[in-house]
Amino acid sequence: MLGFFLGRLAQAALVMLVMSVLVFLGVYAIGNPIDVLIDPAASPGQRLALIQQYGLDLPLWQQYLRFLGSVLQGDFGNSFVFRIPVLSLILSRLPATLELATTAMLIATLLGVPLGIWAGYRPQARSSKAIMAVSVIGFSVPTFWVGLLLILFFAVEFRWLPSGGRGPTGALGLSIWSAEGWTFLLLPALNLSLFKFGLLIRLVRAGTEEVMGSEHVRFARAQGLPERQVVGLHVLKNIGIPIITVFGLEFGSTLAFAVVTETVFNWPGMGKLIIESITALDRPVMVAYLILVVLLFVLINLLVELTYGFLDPRVRVKGAP
Amino acid sequence: MSGASPVRSLPALEVRGLRTQFASRGGIVHAVDGVSFAIGRGEILGLVGESGSGKSVTGFSILGLVEPPGRVVEGEILLDGRPIGHLAAGAMRRLRGAQVAMVFQDPLMTLNPVLRIGTQMAAAVRAHDRVSRAAAWDRAGQALATVGIPSPRERLDAYPHQLSGGMRQRVAIATALLHSPKAIIADEPTTALDVSIQGQILAEVRRLADSTGTAFLWITHDLAVVSSLADAICVMYAGRVVERGPADAVIAAPRHPYTVALVGSVPSGHAPGERLPQLAGGLPPPGGDPGCLFRTRCPRATTVCATPPPQGDFGAGHTALCHHPVEHAA
């Protein structure tokens, strides 16, 4: 198990290294950041000093090493716009995105898994067909459009919920502690959950159908297991793996790319920050964001793989040296 | 042979005129086409026949586990004289595993790979008895010991892939034994076992049948197994029972040309567990043909064989469905 873990860790480090090169080339080396940084009216002397200060006169590989060195120390530089360290800027937006993404995943799971199981358990039932139709809508209708509809209905038409923004925050920078916080959270979370909800239904249904048709379910029935047990024991355990996989990856992308929802609902999270920094050409923020997103995905992947070991004993054996 | 079978009482398991069909693109497949048999308490009935003759479907039909597009269209199934063919789903569920159990054909597929052996067996215990988890594991461990699995407690913690095929098959048998059912349908339960273990299991089954009175329907390809184990034999061909009788009589003096071919195709020194060699020609699709379905492959076939064959009686319950049964010198 330890060897397995260390191997995966080395893999993860390699991925991070490759990504740092790509991000560096993509954001730092292409175009000239000086043009953004400097007043066009500055004298050539000032210009040169600044170029040297940022090391832009060095060969590319040396620039990369400097960049890598500071990143490894957790130093992503200061935001051009906010004039504060990029890392703390991004981390200050993390709780908002985290609670939005988590709530969305929870909604998607609590609704999607039972509905998916039902649709897979009784694939011919009319209710199952209705569920599948809903799931198609869930992941084919564009997020921003659903978001606008939600705002139109719940905020503008009925005035039940606020149309955007975030409620008061409490401990850990989260807004889930007050009822008012939830009124702000509900619509964007619902909007963000829709795609995952649809995806989860499909995934769970496919898994359930497969398990229900398997010999071991038939054997379980031959032993007189009640249907509730057949589903609770055999189906849930067997569909766990695909769900955890997609779930993990989806959680990563939800965190990283809640951009649309955060923009539509004016939710002050990381997604909104990255959009703002792109418009403002705030390079340090963009770089740090990309690197952190890659790190996030790598970590989630690692976690998902480790979870497999707990869910599927066969993986555990293969992973062991 | 268990000569001590009690005076003719109600059979533990009886099947009358069972018909199970599968709706397929090419039409209706008559997988089981009017099968009848009775197994007394403590008796072992061997059901033999080549691949696709409808043995497994017969077993599934008894347990009410035929899945669409299959359907039991006709027939009566009696357990201790009580009809169970038309029970509601819940009542049938309470019967399965408790009163009539089944061991499946494929030991690799029947156990769930992601659940511990103990978890699966304990669930089977608790499906019928309100006992604690710990008590259920205890009973599972005892059942494993019954079928000769060494250090059963540790096996309970294992996952199926950590056990050999033979071991898994024994787990399946032990699971069927958990509630001491009136009847057990064993679908080729020893094919994955090596000869010595197979002998051990067969002896164990014989002992169980004699001591607990459990009736066994022993489905197999292996005539060598049934000849030593079973009290009686039913030979199935294309969904129908073509010959039946006491095991030694059927093996020693087969009357139906198909049985003759089966017995003849068992070479002396035939390794147990080996599948029966395919006879010349293939199995015809069982269909709504009233004549003898074996006639396309039968060396004795005549034109009359296209009409329903009569039931020939050769004494002591030995019968065969054939126009020209094989003669044996007395």
Ligand SMILES: Nc1ncnc2c1ncn2[C@@H]1O[C@H](COP(=O)(O)OP(=O)(O)OP(=O)(O)O)[C@@H](O)[C@H]1O
């Ligand atoms: N799900 C199904 N759909 C359609 N036909 C089926 C299905 N299951 C079984 N059959 C038909 O029923 C017939 C009998 O199958 P069965 O599995 O009972 O044979 P068997 O005697 O157990 O063979 P084997 O020795 O290979 O296990 C087959 O010929 C097949 O055509």
Ligand code: SF4
């Ligand atoms: S009825 Fe005719 S075809 Fe059928 S087994 Fe007898 S002899 Fe052969």
Ligand SMILES: [Mg+2]
């Ligand atoms: Mg079979």
